[in-house]
Amino acid sequence: MTPRSSSESTPKKSAKGVGKGSPKAGPKKVPKAKAAKGVAEVPGQVGRGDEAVPVPAAPSVAPGPDDRWRLLAGMHHDPHGVLGAHPVEGGFAVRVLRPYALGVSLLIGGERVSLDDNGDGFFSALVPGTQAPDYRLVISYQDAEIKTADPYRLLPALGEFDLHLIGEGRHEQLWHALGARPMTHQGVTGTRFTVWAPNARGVRVIGAFNYWDGAAHPMRSLGATGVWELFVPDIGEGELYKFEIARPDGSLTQRSDPMARHTEVPPANASVVHTSRHEWRDQEWVARRGQQPVHASPFSVYEVHLASWRPGLTYRQLADQLPSYVNDLGFTHVELMPVAEHPFGGSWGYQVTGFYAPTSRMGSPDDFKYLIDALHRAGIGVLMDWVPAHFPRDDWALAEFDGRPLYEHEDPSRAAHPDWGTLEFDYGRKEVRNFLVANAVYWCEEFHIDGLRVDAVASMLYLDYSREHGQWTPNEHGGRENLDAVAFLQEMNATVYRRVPGVVTIAEESTAWDGVTRPTHLVGAGGFGGLGFGLKWNMGWMHDSLGYVAHEPVHRKYHHHEMTFSMVYAYSENYVLPISHDEVVHGKQALVSKMPGDWWQQRANHRAYLGFMWAHPGKQLLFMGQEFAQGAEWSEAHGPDWWLLDPSYSAEPDHRGVRDLVRDLNAVYRAEPALWQRDTDPAGFSWVVGDAAEDNVFAFLRLDAEGQPLLAVSNFSPVVRYEYPLTVPEEVTAWQEVLNTDAERYGGSGVAHPAPVKPDAAGLRVTLPPLATVWFRPA
Structure with missing residues (x-):
């Protein structure tokens, strides 16, 4: 907790649990009175220096029994109507509620006026005059004397317009109105506390600054909005606090602030007064991020659990x-x-x-x-x-x-x-x-x-x-x-x-x-x-495609439609293709472990699937660990198995090869507008081979806004298919392989097309690597 920047400090005797989220309230020991040096402290007298001046006796201005009971019980809706300075016959009644104080005085100019002790922490006095006195409180405890502004002589620190918007349910920057906000109010530095609690009989602020005893800090109701407010002087950034709420049945409950902008580290649960001091340096990013619609832009997402990455x-x-x-x-x-x-x-x-x-x-x-x-x-x-x-x-x-x-x-x-x-x-x-x-x-x-x-x-x-x-x-x-x-x-x-x-x-x-x-x-x-x-x-695509690749290749022909059905509805919405955290936990297995076959086949399936996914209409999302074919399910306790990428673990590119593939998938994807520019336009996609169930082959064209194509072909069989015929646009005279998930550096077998492939009268004939996806573009 940061030190207070104000002149006020809490009593030196600390209560059990101070600084905790839910401690017991209040100090165990009632402090002993301590007068300021050279100042007379006699109830009913005004003192200047060592000289006491008699004040004429005045009628009692102590709180009435009903107000007294409701304030002590935490059930008063208008503490400002009782505490603070109020005009009465003969001057102004000043009332203060400070439990555990041994004496309270008013500092008015250079003079101190001591208040009568009314018991139970109430203090009061009649101050003669025709104008409300401008004063500070001097509160005496056993080991400290505190000088502070009186929060109950201040106007509400929340404006009428804010209350109007809250009442309408239309305050679009609600965090500026509710919660804890350090500020200067009527010349006093402190923190404004506000909370919405329309059913409460009373609300008090509790915190480390009052030893988790809210008796001295009841909040006022601001009318039909259900908002309660209190400005507490000398409280600033880093203070712990909660709200103590009197429920309709009269019982009390301590609650964290629903609008808290900072909290204790769990399992502690107090709220923390916070002021942001960060100076942003991302102006260039923010200025350009809206220049192109997201659905017509490259958009590949790496999903992260920050605590375990x-x-x-x-x-x-x-x-x-x-x-x-x-x-x-x-x-x-x-x-x-x-x-x-x-x-x-x-x-x-x-x-x-x-x-x-x-x-x-x-x-x-x-x-x-x-x-x-x-x-x-x-x-x-x-x-x-x-x-x-x-x-x-x-x-x-x-x-x-x-x-x-x-x-x-x-x-x-x-x-x-x-x-x-x-x-x-x-x-x-x-x-x-x-x-x-x-x-x-x-x-x-x-x-x-x-x-x-x-x-x-x-x-x-x-x-x-x-x-x-x-x-x-x-x-x-x-x-x-x-x-x-x-x-x-x-x-x-x-x-x-x-x-x-x-x-x-x-x-x-x-x-x-x-x-x-x-x-x-x-x-x-x-x-x-x-x-x-x-x-x-696109949860449908995710379930169907994962179901398809989980089958042994010999059975995939019976599930061919699970890979093609997504194109029936692909343009009904603007889709993201998600392989998220939900798919690699709770016994569902990591992505590579869903795949059938031995370790080589599992990785090959994994790579082929990612190639198919990145070419399919829609944006991409991949959860951490899947970018390098982690075999174990994700655990929030230890995160991804980074050691799998260590060359000392394996000289083979099994995991590092998959990560290299993901890097290349993203690089080619971002460089090829055909793969993202018309994600929501049916004219940006065309099947080349969509019904080759016996072969486990899928081939389609993606087209950019100018009609330039990219050809994606996936072979989900563990065999090489030589001279596989494909019908492609006649105007393209040669096709260059730009990505092949079977490349040796990814851990594949290396079946590739190093030179451009040219169609003949019968169309384009290509060699399809086993369990692989290949992308071609016009040479």
Whole structure:
């Protein structure tokens, strides 16, 4: 925790658990009074130097019993209406609540006015005058005397316009209004704390600065918005805090800030006051990233789990290694598995508790920005997994946040996610929708993220997702579509694309929902406007193609359609072809281990499959470890098996050869517009051989915007096919091999075409290597 920059310091006696996420509250020892040197401290008197001046007796201005009880119980909605300075007959009543203080005085100009001790930490006095006194508090503890501004004499630090936007559910930069924000307010330096808790009977700020006892820091309700606010002087960057919420039943719960921008390192769960100091150096990248539409650009993605890519590295250490590795392999983007804070590392980040905070496991938010900056300066785009489909039930996070369902749906049958034991967001509630839409904008604006891959979209779209008959209620039209989720996704996509030009949103959507990547204003056959995503994961292609290559070659002829069926719907959406982390865990085996045959055949199948994938219409995504044919399933505990690439492990190019192939696939792919320029245009693809089931052969043309072709031929049989006939465009007089997955340097057998191949009257005849994909272009 960084030292306070203000003049205030906490008492020297430390309470048990200070600095922890969920400690016991309060010091064990009541401090003893200590007067400032040379200053008289007599209740009801004004002192200057060593001279005490009598003050006429005044009627009591102590808090009434009801206010007193509610403040002590943490159930007061308007502490500023009681504490601070208030006009009364004869002057101003000044009331202070400071538990454990032995005395409180007001410092007015050069004079000190001592307050009466009303018991239970309440202090009060009547200050004569016609104008509210301008004062500071002097609080005496056993071992310290603190001078500080009184937070209860300050106006709200959150503006009316912010409250209006929050009430409308339209605050697109919600993180500027809610959470902890260091600032100077009415000339006082401190931190503004704000939280949305409409069902709370009271809210208090607790933290290391008040020994996790919020009695001295009750927040005020700002009306019908459900927002609570308190500006705490002298609190700055690095302070730990939570909110203590009085639930409708009167019980108290301590909660992390839903809008926290920084958190303790799990398993600790306190929020941390944060101010960003990162200075971006990626202006050139940001300026050019939107010049060409993503669907008409090269787009090959390396999916990474940051915590395990090189276990133990910080964000800044990753910035020294990851950009150069990805750049060397030629990927255009990295996709980061969820980086938002999550309590359990084994969830891989998919059970989020801190939606606005990058995980502290690898450093601070500014450290994460440093990594993104480094990737951008290396010419690499950054995509991030975003998880708005559900959240975990941890009792210090979002679940029943203020004592009632708030972020989750109030209907238990719609709140509980049947597969993951988590809770689903209430997309129909405007404040919840605002929380999520603003969160999507936040990552793109504050962290310069280039795209969001939205997790588990199908689970959001259907009311009957993983539910049996009788476990769900149809929508107002009698259908199974979640209309609230549809509206949320449309709003999120429209808002992100409007606010942050050049970004892309990508849906992990596993059904045939019509119009996932259609613009939101265009209505499709289902009667809904498009969801507005830029790209969609092609889960059908992934399942079918992996199913095909898992069969022994002798049986593949019976599954030939699994490789060709994708072209029936290839242009219904803008697709990404994903071989993601989900396909190499939980007994599914790593990509190379899915392949049949001996080790040579497994690697050959692996290489042939990647060649087919990179040539197929759609963008590419490959999970870490698959680029060098790691044989073991991925484990978040130890990450990829990098030792396989060590020449001392093997002199043969089994793993290094596959990595060399991926490097060359990306290089040729980026250099050949035919492979990406018309990914969403049916005129950019043509079958050459699509029905050779007996041969296990597939051949097709990809065409760029000018009609220039690239020929891709895959032979998924372990035999060489000599003089294989292909019908190709007559205007091409010779074809040059530009990539061959059977090359010896990749670990193949070396069957190749070193010289251009010329067609004759019967067409083009080529020799197909065993278990290989070959690319040709006009010579």
